[in-house]
Amino acid sequence: MKIVRINIENEDIQFEEITPNSKYLLRGARGLSSQIIHDEVPPLCNPLGNENKLILANGILAGSPFPCSARTSVGAKSPLTNGIKEANVGGRPAMMLARHGIRAIVLEDISLLLKLILIDEYGIKILSAEEYKGLGNYELYSKLKQKYGENIGIYSIGPAGEHLMKSATVAANDLEGYPSRHAARGGLGAVMGSKRIKAIVIIPSKTSKVKMHDIKKFREGSKPFAKQLASSKEVFSTFGTSLMMKGMSGYGGIPTKNFQMGSYDKIDNISGERLHELVVARGGKKRLACSPTCVIKCSNLVVDEQGNHLTSSLEYETMALNGSNLMIDDLDSLAKIDHLCDDLGLDTIEFGGTVGVAMDCGKVEWGNAEKVFKILDDEIRNNTEEGQLYSNGVKIIGEKLNAKRIPQVKGQGISAYDSRVFKAMGVTYVTSPQGADHTAGAAIAGRVPSQHKNYGELTENENKLDLSFELQIYTAILDSMGCCYFIGPSYENMEIIANAINAMYNLTLTRDDVIKIGIEIIKTEIKFNNKAGITQEMNKVPEFFREEQSEPIGLKFTFEKAELENFWKRLDEHNF
Numbered sequence: 001m002k003i004v005r006i007n008i009e010n011e012d013i014q015f016e017e018i019t020p021n022s023k024y025l026l027r028g029a030r031g032l033s034s035q036i037i038h039d040e041v042p043p044l045c046n047p048l049g050n051e052n053k054l055i056l057a058n059g060i061l062a063g064s065p066f067p068c069s070a071r072t073s074v075g076a077k078s079p080l081t082n083g084i085k086e087a088n089v090g091g092r093p094a095m096m097l098a099r100h101g102i103r104a105i106v107l108e109d110i111s112l113l114l115k116l117i118l119i120d121e122y123g124i125k126i127l128s129a130e131e132y133k134g135l136g137n138y139e140l141y142s143k144l145k146q147k148y149g150e151n152i153g154i155y156s157i158g159p160a161g162e163h164l165m166k167s168a169t170v171a172a173n174d175l176e177g178y179p180s181r182h183a184a185r186g187g188l189g190a191v192m193g194s195k196r197i198k199a200i201v202i203i204p205s206k207t208s209k210v211k212m213h214d215i216k217k218f219r220e221g222s223k224p225f226a227k228q229l230a231s232s233k234e235v236f237s238t239f240g241t242s243l244m245m246k247g248m249s250g251y252g253g254i255p256t257k258n259f260q261m262g263s264y265d266k267i268d269n270i271s272g273e274r275l276h277e278l279v280v281a282r283g284g285k286k287r288l289a290c291s292p293t294c295v296i297k298c299s300n301l302v303v304d305e306q307g308n309h310l311t312s313s314l315e316y317e318t319m320a321l322n323g324s325n326l327m328i329d330d331l332d333s334l335a336k337i338d339h340l341c342d343d344l345g346l347d348t349i350e351f352g353g354t355v356g357v358a359m360d361c362g363k364v365e366w367g368n369a370e371k372v373f374k375i376l377d378d379e380i381r382n383n384t385e386e387g388q389l390y391s392n393g394v395k396i397i398g399e400k401l402n403a404k405r406i407p408q409v410k411g412q413g414i415s416a417y418d419s420r421v422f423k424a425m426g427v428t429y430v431t432s433p434q435g436a437d438h439t440a441g442a443a444i445a446g447r448v449p450s451q452h453k454n455y456g457e458l459t460e461n462e463n464k465l466d467l468s469f470e471l472q473i474y475t476a477i478l479d480s481m482g483c484c485y486f487i488g489p490s491y492e493n494m495e496i497i498a499n500a501i502n503a504m505y506n507l508t509l510t511r512d513d514v515i516k517i518g519i520e521i522i523k524t525e526i527k528f529n530n531k532a533g534i535t536q537e538m539n540k541v542p543e544f545f546r547e548e549q550s551e552p553i554g555l556k557f558t559f560e561k562a563e564l565e566n567f568w569k570r571l572d573e574h575n576f
């Protein structure tokens with residue numbers, strides 16, 4: 001496996017082999033991107049300037065049959081938080097890169113002309129992409145498939161990335177070929193836009209360069225794990241993440257009316273059950289895998305009444321932040337918002353949070369879906385002043401409008417779980433070096449990092465610092481393997497991971513060794529952030545979560561400020 005460094009300006013390409021002695025051998029995906037950013041990116045640099053680097057990295061288990069192991073981590077210094085950022089994405093390309101023998105692509109410097117990177121059996125070429133300028137991801141993918149073939153892998157940016165908008169994503173094509181998968185958080189699409197890279201296209205290789213030391217031993221561990229995942233996630237596979245809509249509203253913790261409430265009286269109209277009925281009745285698809293080796297298959301494909309594609313995969317976060325949060329109670333409207341965001345290359349979480357703040361300030365009427373479509377399709381697509389207002393994140397619009405409620409931490413909008421209700425999720429938002437990102441340590445109902453510990457009720461403070469801490473460490477490990485966190489960030493699964501790495505790389509790691517990898521990744525990220533001026537004193541929840549009770553269950557965020565500032569001190573003393 002190798003790391004490919006591409007200087008976008010002078011088109012110089014360097015290859016670095018990852019040997020058994022390489023410091024990168026046990027750094028994959030998030031672990032690798034965070035290490036490279038820490039080692040090579042000046043912490044105080046302009047995220048959209050020539051000193052920042054954009055890294056697209058496979059996991060340590062990429063290219064193997066380990067379940068759900070074909071995700072790409074995209075990393076850079078974030079234009080949204082100004083700190084270190086990783087966002088991972090499913091889709092086709094990670095597995096294809098691995099088969100070409102590539103663990104990571106590092107994009108360096110910036111170009112003035114729009115370019116495309118083409119990877120095939122014969123090497124890597126840098127081509128002009130001026131003909132694709134301004135295209136939405138859907139049209140871009142259609143043109144790229146016509147030119148390079150149906151089976152290509154693609155990473156790309158839409159207009160939002162080209163306009164350097166801080167909510168811009170890096171898109172990847174799913175197994176049906178749609179640009180539905182996004183490394184969405186942190187504005188990494190703007191970093192790709194600043195480098196003027198419109199797309200990276202990967203032509204499938206005929207043979208795989210992935211090396212496996214002992215496939216028999218590998219399968220002895222991974223096959224039963226895959227089987228157990230497939231059978232234990234049956235309900236989740238059928239309904240997908242949207243199943244949480246009713247559950248979160250029932251808990252009183254779904255963002256509603258810009259977090260003024262935690263339950264939505266019209267939740268039945270936009271529930272996961274309702275979406276499931278609609279998908280089945282119209283002949284859409286459910287139980288879809290977003291990337292190769294996924295055995296859980298939580299994704300869906302939504303069509304209109306005539307059977308035409310509306311969007312691929314309508315998920316909980318998008319539905320909550322653009323549904324209950326904006327008081328939009330219609331699934332077709334949510335599918336359209338999702339489609340437009342995918343086409344523009346815009347983070348649906350950051351966008352929903354941003355519009356929520358604008359509605360709370362009276363700039364847009366609650367529930368006005370037509371206005372939301374217009375903001376996306378006219379203003380953001382055409383990069384108008386209004387488009388800029390809605391595409392640079394929750395914090396920027398909140399400060400511009402002098403808003404009372406700005407649901408963000410360290411510059412990044414809060415995901416679809418109210419911190420006053422889901423206590424450990426609140427702790428993750430506040431303490432994660434990645435900003436308010438639920439995927440960094442998602443403490444939702446039923447998720448416990450160890451079967452042998454008691455973490456208390458989800459809505460109470462008891463043991464939630466430990467719960468968030470352990471989830472954040474285990475998640476950093478899954479992120480570095482290139483695995484989807486739905487396989488479970490748990491102490492128990494770290495043993496399975498250790499066995500898989502050992503069989504693949506002829507090593508003798510223990511579970512503790514693997515946990516140390518997670519600890520080192522978090523330490524590296526915190527070190528970078530400290531130097532970038534993102535300190536532990538900034539581990540703060542928005543004041544309105546401390547001052548206003550959640551409705552209807554009357555909770556506030558009550559962790560002491562010192563507990564949050566000192567949170568990462570347990571990195572050296574915690575007992576797993």
Ligand code: SF4
Nearest residue numbers: 290294296297298484
């Ligand atoms: S479980 Fe869902 S999100 Fe994870 S890899 Fe599978 S389809 Fe994608």
